[in-house]
Amino acid sequence: MSTSVKKPKTVYVCAECGADTLRWMGKCPGCGAWNTLEEQQRRADIAKIASRSVERSSRPRPIDEVEADDAARRSTTLAELDRVLGGGAVVGGVVLVGGDPGIGKSTLLMQALAGLCTGKVRGLYASGEESAAQVAMRARRLGVAASNVLVQATTELEEVEAAIASERPTVVVVDSVQTLRSGSLDSVAGSVTQIRAVASRLIEVAKRDGLALFLIGHVTKEGTLAGPKVLEHLVDTVLTFEGDPSGAFRLIRAEKNRFGAAHEVGVFEMLEDGLREVPDPSSLFLQERLDRAAGSVVLSTAEGTRPLLVEVQALVAPAVYGAARRVSTGLDGRRLAILLAVLDRKADIHVLDQDVFASVAGGARVDERALDLALAIAVVSSLRERPVSSGLVAFGEIGLAGEVRAVPRAAVRLGEAAKLGFTRAILPASNVAGINGDAPDGIELIAVKTLDDALREAFD
Numbered sequence: 289m290s291t292s293v294k295k296p297k298t299v300y301v302c303a304e305c306g307a308d309t310l311r312w313m314g315k316c317p318g319c320g321a322w323n324t325l326e327e328q329q330r331r332a333d334i335a336k337i338a339s340r341s342v343e344r345s346s347r348p349r350p351i352d353e354v355e356a357d358d359a360a361r362r363s364t365t366l367a368e369l370d371r372v373l374g375g376g377a378v379v380g381g382v383v384l385v386g387g388d389p390g391i392g393k394s395t396l397l398m399q400a401l402a403g404l405c406t407g408k409v410r411g412l413y414a415s416g417e418e419s420a421a422q423v424a425m426r427a428r429r430l431g432v433a434a435s436n437v438l439v440q441a442t443t444e445l446e447e448v449e450a451a452i453a454s455e456r457p458t459v460v461v462v463d464s465v466q467t468l469r470s471g472s473l474d475s476v477a478g479s480v481t482q483i484r485a486v487a488s489r490l491i492e493v494a495k496r497d498g499l500a501l502f503l504i505g506h507v508t509k510e511g512t513l514a515g516p517k518v519l520e521h522l523v524d525t526v527l528t529f530e531g532d533p534s535g536a537f538r539l540i541r542a543e544k545n546r547f548g549a550a551h552e553v554g555v556f557e558m559l560e561d562g563l564r565e566v567p568d569p570s571s572l573f574l575q576e577r578l579d580r581a582a583g584s585v586v587l588s589t590a591e592g593t594r595p596l597l598v599e600v601q602a603l604v605a606p607a608v609y610g611a612a613r614r615v616s617t618g619l620d621g622r623r624l625a626i627l628l629a630v631l632d633r634k635a636d637i638h639v640l641d642q643d644v645f646a647s648v649a650g651g652a653r654v655d656e657r658a659l660d661l662a663l664a665i666a667v668v669s670s671l672r673e674r675p676v677s678s679g680l681v682a683f684g685e686i687g688l689a690g691e692v693r694a695v696p697r698a699a700v701r702l703g704e705a706a707k708l709g710f711t712r713a714i715l716p717a718s719n720v721a722g723i724n725g726d727a728p729d730g731i732e733l734i735a736v737k738t739l740d741d742a743l744r745e746a747f748d
């Protein structure tokens with residue numbers, strides 16, 4: 289016999305972190321913030337709605353009869369963005385686009401929206417950030433103002449819903465999810481409660497009506513999709529738009545993609561009249577590299593399907609006050625700290641009393657372990673004031689025992705390096721064993737098993 293427990297009608301949700309409790313408390317049990325719990329009606333499980341498939345039929349079918357890519361796609365006409373999306377925008381798919389203020393999210397989405405709206409396809413750009421005039425001004429500047437792109441300046445969720453119902457757009461951009469609020473809730477726009485409610489409602493509409501929906505979200509100083517972070521599991525795709533705002537390059541990266549490969553990277557350049565695609569970014573990321581500068585090593589990355597060459601830089605200087613500083617840009621600072629410890633303990637390179645600054649040049653960011661080898665060599669190069677040879681690239685993971693470990697897609701990385709004229713590659717021995725005859729011409733493979741080997745090869 290089962291006893292049915294009736295679910296309470298209300299829950300209390302923290303406006304800061306989204307944690308919920310069944311009774312009101314002064315202090316949030318999730319994040320410890322005071323007075324942030326807000327009463328909320330229990331809604332149908334939001335995640336359930338979000339994960340509802342694009343396809344409405346729930347009848348079980350033999351798996352080999354289901355079309356694997358039955359997602360209808362449309363091109364944004366920006367090939368770099370299409371590739372990151374997994375081959376274009378998906379009808380019924382929801383994409384969250386995050387990035388720092390001023391990085392170019394509104395520009396990118398306006399260009400994409402215009403590209404998607406060809407023929408009879410209509411698009412809606414709902415802006416809570418800017419007036420209709422500002423949005424229109426940008427569209428003119430981008431040269432994409434057209435009658436099938438509708439602009440709506442509003443901060444009311446219900447108005448956006450009404451516009452979707454009456455205008456029947458196929459593509460909808462919401463700029464931004466933090467500026468919309470639902471009149472059915474008391475909390476202010478931008479609170480976690482509102483963000484969740486707004487997004488889940490729009491996602492429901494997108495799934496029901498088969499819209500391609502793009503939600504723009506701001507990122508906070510900590511670099512997370514604050515607020516929008518709570519949306520990551522609700523949407524199909526999470527893209528981040530990043531880059532050094534003072535430079536021209538912008539990278540769009542898929543952090544999560546139900547419709548394509550994650551970690552795919554697309555590159556754009558911000559110009560006077562909008563974002564221009566950079567189909568061959570490797571040469572661009574290396575163009576300002578000094579020939580034979582100490583502390584600089586070229587890394588061949590392959591986080592998505594496309595390889596990319598980037599310059600990894602390190603600067604090592606004796607620490608002046610107390611604890612040595614480690615500062616990193618475009619790479620994980622914890623990884624740097626680990627590598628410095630491995631250099632000290634396993635390769636007898638003493639850097640623990642040195643300040644170490646490390647960065648990926650040009651505003652790129654590298655999150656993969658293949659960075660290790662290039663970074664370690666760059667640190668030693670700076671420490672010794674000895675440049676590596678200019679035709680050298682490196683990639684490989686370094687383990688805590690100082691061993692060099694295989695990374696995925698070695699042949700692709702080597703191909704890109706050879707294409708750009710690099711002549712020597714230091715890479716994990718286990719990768720060389722796996723490549724067999726597939727190595728590209730014109731590049732010498734230097735297989736290494738340990739960090740020691742790698743340093744010897746780099747500086748011999």
Ligand code: TYD
Nearest residue numbers: 389390391392393394395558559560561562
């Ligand atoms: P924007 O798309 O408004 O950024 P976000 O929506 O992420 O806040 O664009 C920000 C910057 O881009 C702005 O400082 C001006 C610059 N920009 C250009 O350089 N060229 C252009 O064609 C446009 C539209 C903007």
Ligand code: MG
Nearest residue numbers: 393394417463
């Ligand atoms: Mg904007």
